[in-house]
Amino acid sequence: MQVIEKFLKENEPRFVRELSEYLRFPSVSAQPKHRSDLTACAGWIEKHCRQLGLQTRLWSTPGNPILVAKTPRVAGARKPHFLVYGHYDVQPAEPFELWKSPPFEARIEGRSLFARGATDNKGQHFAHLKAVEAYRACGVELPCDLTFLIEGEEEVGSNHLAAFVKKHRAELRCDGVVISDNSLPSLKHPALTYALRGIVALEIRLDGPARDLHSGLFGGAVDNPAMALCQLLGKLRDARGRVAIPGFYYDVRPLSTYERRQMARLPYDERKFKKLLGVPELFGEHGFTANERRSARPTCEINGLTSGYQGDGSKTIVPSWASAKLTFRIVPNQKPEKIRELIEKQLRKLCPPTVRLTIEAGHGGDPYFVSPDGAQAQAALRALKSAFGHAPVLLREGGSIPVVNDLKKILGVDALMLGLALPDDNPHSPNEKISLDAFAKGMRMSAHLWQELANITRK
Amino acid sequence: MQVIEKFLKENEPRFVRELSEYLRFPSVSAQPKHRSDLTACAGWIEKHCRQLGLQTRLWSTPGNPILVAKTPRVAGARKPHFLVYGHYDVQPAEPFELWKSPPFEARIEGRSLFARGATDNKGQHFAHLKAVEAYRACGVELPCDLTFLIEGEEEVGSNHLAAFVKKHRAELRCDGVVISDNSLPSLKHPALTYALRGIVALEIRLDGPARDLHSGLFGGAVDNPAMALCQLLGKLRDARGRVAIPGFYYDVRPLSTYERRQMARLPYDERKFKKLLGVPELFGEHGFTANERRSARPTCEINGLTSGYQGDGSKTIVPSWASAKLTFRIVPNQKPEKIRELIEKQLRKLCPPTVRLTIEAGHGGDPYFVSPDGAQAQAALRALKSAFGHAPVLLREGGSIPVVNDLKKILGVDALMLGLALPDDNPHSPNEKISLDAFAKGMRMSAHLWQELANITRK
Numbered sequence: 027m028q029v030i031e032k033f034l035k036e037n038e039p040r041f042v043r044e045l046s047e048y049l050r051f052p053s054v055s056a057q058p059k060h061r062s063d064l065t066a067c068a069g070w071i072e073k074h075c076r077q078l079g080l081q082t083r084l085w086s087t088p089g090n091p092i093l094v095a096k097t098p099r100v101a102g103a104r105k106p107h108f109l110v111y112g113h114y115d116v117q118p119a120e121p122f123e124l125w126k127s128p129p130f131e132a133r134i135e136g137r138s139l140f141a142r143g144a145t146d147n148k149g150q151h152f153a154h155l156k157a158v159e160a161y162r163a164c165g166v167e168l169p170c171d172l173t174f175l176i177e178g179e180e181e182v183g184s185n186h187l188a189a190f191v192k193k194h195r196a197e198l199r200c201d202g203v204v205i206s207d208n209s210l211p212s213l214k215h216p217a218l219t220y221a222l223r224g225i226v227a228l229e230i231r232l233d234g235p236a237r238d239l240h241s242g243l244f245g246g247a248v249d250n251p252a253m254a255l256c257q258l259l260g261k262l263r264d265a266r267g268r269v270a271i272p273g274f275y276y277d278v279r280p281l282s283t284y285e286r287r288q289m290a291r292l293p294y295d296e297r298k299f300k301k302l303l304g305v306p307e308l309f310g311e312h313g314f315t316a317n318e319r320r321s322a323r324p325t326c327e328i329n330g331l332t333s334g335y336q337g338d339g340s341k342t343i344v345p346s347w348a349s350a351k352l353t354f355r356i357v358p359n360q361k362p363e364k365i366r367e368l369i370e371k372q373l374r375k376l377c378p379p380t381v382r383l384t385i386e387a388g389h390g391g392d393p394y395f396v397s398p399d400g401a402q403a404q405a406a407l408r409a410l411k412s413a414f415g416h417a418p419v420l421l422r423e424g425g426s427i428p429v430v431n432d433l434k435k436i437l438g439v440d441a442l443m444l445g446l447a448l449p450d451d452n453p454h455s456p457n458e459k460i461s462l463d464a465f466a467k468g469m470r471m472s473a474h475l476w477q478e479l480a481n482i483t484r485k
Numbered sequence: 486m487q488v489i490e491k492f493l494k495e496n497e498p499r500f501v502r503e504l505s506e507y508l509r510f511p512s513v514s515a516q517p518k519h520r521s522d523l524t525a526c527a528g529w530i531e532k533h534c535r536q537l538g539l540q541t542r543l544w545s546t547p548g549n550p551i552l553v554a555k556t557p558r559v560a561g562a563r564k565p566h567f568l569v570y571g572h573y574d575v576q577p578a579e580p581f582e583l584w585k586s587p588p589f590e591a592r593i594e595g596r597s598l599f600a601r602g603a604t605d606n607k608g609q610h611f612a613h614l615k616a617v618e619a620y621r622a623c624g625v626e627l628p629c630d631l632t633f634l635i636e637g638e639e640e641v642g643s644n645h646l647a648a649f650v651k652k653h654r655a656e657l658r659c660d661g662v663v664i665s666d667n668s669l670p671s672l673k674h675p676a677l678t679y680a681l682r683g684i685v686a687l688e689i690r691l692d693g694p695a696r697d698l699h700s701g702l703f704g705g706a707v708d709n710p711a712m713a714l715c716q717l718l719g720k721l722r723d724a725r726g727r728v729a730i731p732g733f734y735y736d737v738r739p740l741s742t743y744e745r746r747q748m749a750r751l752p753y754d755e756r757k758f759k760k761l762l763g764v765p766e767l768f769g770e771h772g773f774t775a776n777e778r779r780s781a782r783p784t785c786e787i788n789g790l791t792s793g794y795q796g797d798g799s800k801t802i803v804p805s806w807a808s809a810k811l812t813f814r815i816v817p818n819q820k821p822e823k824i825r826e827l828i829e830k831q832l833r834k835l836c837p838p839t840v841r842l843t844i845e846a847g848h849g850g851d852p853y854f855v856s857p858d859g860a861q862a863q864a865a866l867r868a869l870k871s872a873f874g875h876a877p878v879l880l881r882e883g884g885s886i887p888v889v890n891d892l893k894k895i896l897g898v899d900a901l902m903l904g905l906a907l908p909d910d911n912p913h914s915p916n917e918k919i920s921l922d923a924f925a926k927g928m929r930m931s932a933h934l935w936q937e938l939a940n941i942t943r944k
Contacts (some may be wrong), residue, residue, distance in 0.1 A: 056798030118800055142735060182798055190592060209702065223701060227799045236763025237583060240913040241786045242682060242884025243668065245814050246756075246778035249768035252787035252809070253722055260719035263712055299706075304695025309708035309839040319705035327700045328711035329802050330793035335810060339515030339641055340686045340847045341577055342812050343788050343884075343913055350711075353801050355704050380768040388799045425701025454802055456697040 030160045034469045037160075039151035041428075041469070042139060042462060046112075046132035049141035053435040054116035055090060064090045064178050067114050071176060078159045080174070087186035090115060090178030094142050094194070096171045097158060106480055107171040109437070111429055112151025112207065113180035116143035117454045124456035137458040146453035149347040149460035150446045150468065151176060157472035169480030178362060180429070183227075183389025188432040195436060198295050202402050203433050204475065206468060208423045208445030211292050213463055216414035216471070218406050219443035220398040221422040222430060223321070224356040226366050229387030230373060231349040232258070232381040238334065238343040247346055249380035252333040255348040262326050267311040269326045269354070271372045274365065276396045278397070279358045281322055288420050301339075302450055321422040325355040341427050353388075355424060362390035387441065391428030396440045405478035406442045421445075443450070446473065489619045493928045496619075500710045500928070501598060501921060503533070504611050507573075508600040514549060514574035514641045523549045526573050530635060532774055537618045538631070546645035548636030549574060551652070554792045556617060556631045565939055566630040566659040568896070571610025571666065575602035576913045581598050583915035597918040605912035608919035609665040609927065610635060610907045616931035629876065632657060639666075639888065642686075642848025654895060660818035661861050662892050663934065665927060667904030670751050672922055675873035675930070677865050678902035679857040680881040681889060682780070683815040685825050686847030689832060690808040691717070691840040697802040702804055708839035711792040717835050718770040721785050726770040726778075727811070728785045730831045733824065735927030738854070740781055747879050748776050758916035761909060780881040784814040796905030812847075814883060821849035855899045864937035865901045872889040872930035880904075903930065917921065 034041075051067035054060040065125035068091040082095040093114075119129035119142045127133040129142040139149070151174070161168045175198070177187050191198055200242045210217040227337045234251035235244070281289075294317055300308060310319035319325075330354065332344030356365050370385055377383040396403075398420050410418040423445070430441045446468040452458045493935060510526035513519040527550040531543045534554035538606050541554040552573075578601045579586035586592040588601035598608070610633070620627045634657070651656055669676040693710035694703070715841040723729045740748075753776055769778035778784075788811065793804030815824050829844055853860075857879050869877040882904070889900045905927040911917045 056796070058797060058798065104716065116792065118796060118798075120794065120796060121697075149591075167658055199884075218668050225701070225801070227801070230797070237914045237916070238909065239762065240911075241784070241788065241812055242684070242882070243785050243912070244762065244779055244910075245812075245883060246782050246784040247767060247769050247775040249766075250786050252790050253718065253785075255790070256715040256720040256787065257722075259712065260716040263716075291500050295526045299602055303698065303703065303707055305693055305707050305839065306841055307708075307838045308706060309837070316706040318810055320703055323698070324707050325705040326712075326714065327709050327801075327803055328698065328792065328797050328807075329804065331711050331714070331801055331807060332795045333575065333787065334515060334789035335579065336789050336791045337515070337577060337579060338517060340688070340810055340812065341515065341579075341913065342684070342686070342786075344786055345788065348787075348790060351703075351799055353700055353799065355701060378768070379766045380764065382765055423701070424704065425699065448595050449702075452696065452699075453702070454800070455696045457696070 029164045030166060030473050031470055033160045033164050034156065034465065034466070034473065038293045041156050042134070045139065045149055048152060049132040049143055050130055052130045053115050053143065054118050055179050056118050056272045060111060064115060068093055068178055070112055075155065075174065078155060079162050081221055085190065087190060089186045092178070092187065092190050093176040095174040097168055098118045099171055105169065105171045107173065108479060109198060109203045110151065110154045110172055110174045110201045111203060111205045112174065112176045113147045113178065114176055115178040115181050116146065117181050121456065122229065126457055131239045137462045138318055139462055140457055140459045142458050144458050144460040145447040145451040146458065147180065147207045149465055153446060153465055153468035154472045155205065156469045159185060160473060167225045168476060169218055170476040173200065184432070191432065191436045194471070198437060199287050200437060200439060202439050203441040204444065205427060205430065205441050206444050206446050208443055209447035209451070210445050211419065211449065213414065213467065215293060216410035216416060216418045217421040217445060218398060218403060218410065218418055219421045219423045219429060219445060220396055222394040222427055223424050224360065224362055224391045224393035225426040226354045226356060226362045226369065226390050228354070228366070228369065228387060229349060229351050229386040231347055231384045233384070235344060238346050241344050244324045248344060249378065250344050251346050251381050252348040252382045254378055256332065256381050258373065259350060260326060261376055267309060269324060271368050273368050274324070278324065281318060284320070289315065292317055292419060310395040321424040322357055324357050324360060326352050329353055335343050356393055358395040360393060362392060366390060378430065392431040394430045401482045402442060402479060405482050406444060409471050409474035410444065411476045412474045413434060413467050462468065486932065489625060489932050490625045490929055492619045492623050493615065493925070494930065497925055500615050501593070504598065507607050507611060508591040508602055509589055511589045512574050512602065512636050512637065513577050515577050517713065523574060523837060527552055527637055528575055530644060534614065534633065538621050542847065544649065546649060548645045551637070551646065551649050552633070552635040555634040556627055558630055564628065564630045566632070567655060567938060568659045568662045569610065569613050569631055569633045570662060570664045570892070571633065571635045572606045573635055574637040574640050575605065576640050580915065586918055591942060596921045597915055598921055599918045601917050603917050603919040604910040605917065608924055612905060612924055612927035613665065613931045615928045619932055627935060629935040633657065639787065643888050643891070646888055647690055647895065650891065650895045657896060659896060659898060662887065662897050662900040663903065664886060664900050665903050665904060665905050666886055667902055668906035668908065669886060669904050670878065670908065672873065672926065673875045674752060675869035675877045676873060676880040676904060677857060677862060677869065677877055678882045679855055679881045680817060681853040681886055682883050683819065683821055683850045683852035684885040685813040685815060685821045685828065685849050686811070687825070687828065688808060688810050688845040690806055690843045692843070694803060694805050694808045697805050700801045700803050702726045707803060709803050709842050711804050711807040713837055713840045714792065714809060715831065718787060718809055720835055726768060728783060730827050732827050733783070736819045736933040737783065740777060743779070748774065751776055780883040781816055783816050783819060786812050790810055815852055815854045817854040819852060821851060825849060834840045850885040851890040853889045853929060861938060861943045864941050865903060865934060868930050868937045869903065869935035871933045872926050
């Protein structure tokens with residue numbers, strides 16, 4: 027292991043250059059204009075895997091291509107097989123003007139590498155690839171067979187992954203899944219994540235007058251769709267920060283005392299947290315701590331509002347329509363289908379007869395929960411400790427990784443979630459970055475992990 | 486008068502061509518990029534006035550130029566002097582995609598001329614100019630001295646007009662003001678408008694996190710500025726359609742029984758009105774008719790909403806900020822300054838501590854009210870009758886013409902408001918048009934008006 031660690035350390039500058047090249051592709055899956063950039067990005071990472079000695083195949087789907095890259099199997103050897111999941115697509119970079127440097131030209135400042143996708147998720151799965159490179163370059167046999175599964179539609183709901191995995195179930199059968207697509211509280215708190223929030227996304231639109239109306243000539247005699255939208259959306263969250271939809275909390279698994287105690291171990295400084303986010307005051311569901319609110323409690327968020335005139339100056343109109351993008355984070359054991367029904371029912375109930383409501387369903391994802399006592403989880407905790415030099419913590423995470431549920435359903439195995447994103451990495455925001463220290467420790471953790479996992483499987 | 490009417494009729498096709506040329510200028514005062522188009526448009530109408538034999542001068546201001554064009558004074562003759570007001574600036578044409586033909590390329594369909602500014606206001610003041618042309622071309626002496634005052638900032642609050650009129654008070658002193666910048670219920674209901682609504686415009690912005698946040702990582706622990714905006718704005722209007730701001734209605738002059746009876750004379754068909762506007766149901770302040778609501782009652786309108794991600798697909802963020810453009814229509818005897826204070830006070834009171842509120846004051850305009858019994862008003866009613874062939878109605882109008890109040894304050898005279906816009910002319914909306922019949926009758930009305938006004942002044 028020492029020789030591998032030495033190789034990883036010595037070659038880090040080259041790895042960062044390679045990652046920077048990978049980050050040049052504006053592989054924004056939400057925006058149709060970037061379709062060809064996604065294909066080009068997939069081609070680049072396939073070629074890179076091939077150069078590392080992996081056996082690769084880029085599969086086309088009705089959406090973006092999926093890369094499968096395997097470490098060469100040694101004839102006769104019976105090694106444990108793990109699937110490493112990642113995604114090469116990224117969130118939109120808008121608003122561009124808030125980036126300190128172009129989002130698709132990676133920039134290093136201190137021990138940070140800035141670019142869209144740096145931490146979510148190119149940098150994180152790249153760390154696992156570099157661990158494989160280290161084993162091969164140092165002539166050390168990999169103790170596990172690995173299959174990298176790297177898709178291009180994670181940010182838009184992984185629409186074609188489940189069907190792909192089903193179709194290739196035999197080839198992808200494995201002893202477990204490893205995913206680094208989430209975060210750790212600090213470099214001193216390496217973390218294993220045991221629960222995730224799910225998501226329900228939708229877009230609503232209220233149509234009023236057939237066209238924008240002069241607010242002087244007609245204002246007062248017709249409803250204003252922007253006002254109707256505000257009044258409708260405003261009723262979805264109550265003054266105590268709870269989602270005000272009947273039945274919404276019915277399936278929520280209450281936090282146990284043990285879990286709340288684990289959560290209280292995490293570093294948290296309200297003043298620093300407020301400063302990090304730049305908010306004047308925190309806000310959330312009464313009766314829960316900030317860490318609980320953002321990882322273990324469901325939410326209703328407005329992601330975008332659009333109505334009427336948004337240019338310079340004023341325009342005295344009653345706008346013809348108003349729309350909103352919404353996402354609800356859900357927690358174990360809420361079901362996205364059921365929650366979506368409850369939301370739509372409440373929206374239709376609240377919508378006044380003066381406007382026409384259209385609801386467009388977006389993506390959905392189940393929450394995830396697994397007990398952290400298993401042998402693989404314990405092996406992962408040891409790998410974290412070796413690589414980071416600190417006792418790892420157990421985490422619930424607020425984001426969604428819908429693929430975790432898909433892989434569990436189809437392949438019947440749980441996932442080890444070993445995130446490398448720091449709290450100030452700005453995923454989904456301008457000036458996204460990855461910490462080069464987290465990247466370096468992530469590569470070491472990956473190298474240790476295969477050893478630890480092989481040990482327990484051998485027993 | 487017959488020879489003048491004949492000339493107007495025979496030359497109408499040429500007048501429409503000239504008006505179409507005037508409508509080619511995208512003289513959008515709200516958008517800085519159109520600054521040079523405004524100058525070019527002002528130059529065009531000045532040149533046109535000169536060609537009609539008017540004595541013109543284009544005055545520069547800190548904003549857009551103001552045109553003063555006078556009919557030549559006859560030495561020794563003591564004629565009554567009237568000021569004709571108009572504006573060559575127009576509303577933004579957005580959203581462009583809803584126009585059936587380009588907004589700045591006038592298109593005739595049947596008896597309609599489509600273009601941004603066709604009815605608001607280029608077509609309306611152009612009708613008055615053509616009446617002057619008719620008098621001169623027919624060799625009939627104009628019974629009044631006229632001064633056309635045509636500005637370029639009406640759609641952004643006429644910021645430099647009042648100072649200009651003050652400075653040129655001596656030259657502009659007159660017996661009355663004539664303004665055609667509003668509407669009539671139908672060609673069978675020519676109208677004199679005796680009251681107008683005023684306006685208070687403002688823009689508010691709520692700032693939350695310093696940047697867009699990943700809604701999975703942070704959602705639940707911070708307020709969502711878009712949700713805060715919806716909850717704030719939603720509280721500005723109650724379920725009975727009233728503006729929910731303490732003190733807002735205190736100065737509202739109640740509608741008299743006579744006024745309500747006048748208003749009930751106006752043509753109104755709820756089914757047709759709903760169809761015209763394209764709304765599923767009407768909505769407004771309880772206890773008032775649709776015509777009362779849109780002309781004699783104050784309102785709160787959201788003109789635009791902006792927050793977060795508005796592109797294709799979804800983006801799972803807590804947006805950093807949310808903003809809204811608002812206008813409040815006010816009625817006699819509300820004062821814009823006082824109403825603005827009440828609004829701002831309520832917004833600050835309702836704003837939660839979790840976001841930072843910024844209020845940017847927009848333009849304001851007083852409401853207007855004048856009794857329709859005076860001699861000039863009666864003369865105008867006779868001119869309307871002669872030109873349209875129908876008994877005129879008395880109107881309160883829902884739009885603002887702030888200049889009416891400014892001219893009254895500075896010059897001490899009332900305004901005759903003789904609108905030529907039909908209810909389906911779409912001012913401020915896509916596919917704005919002017920009815921060529923209204924344009925033709927407007928020219929005749931203008932020709933009659935100077936005769937009628939000269940008669941009463943002579944008495």
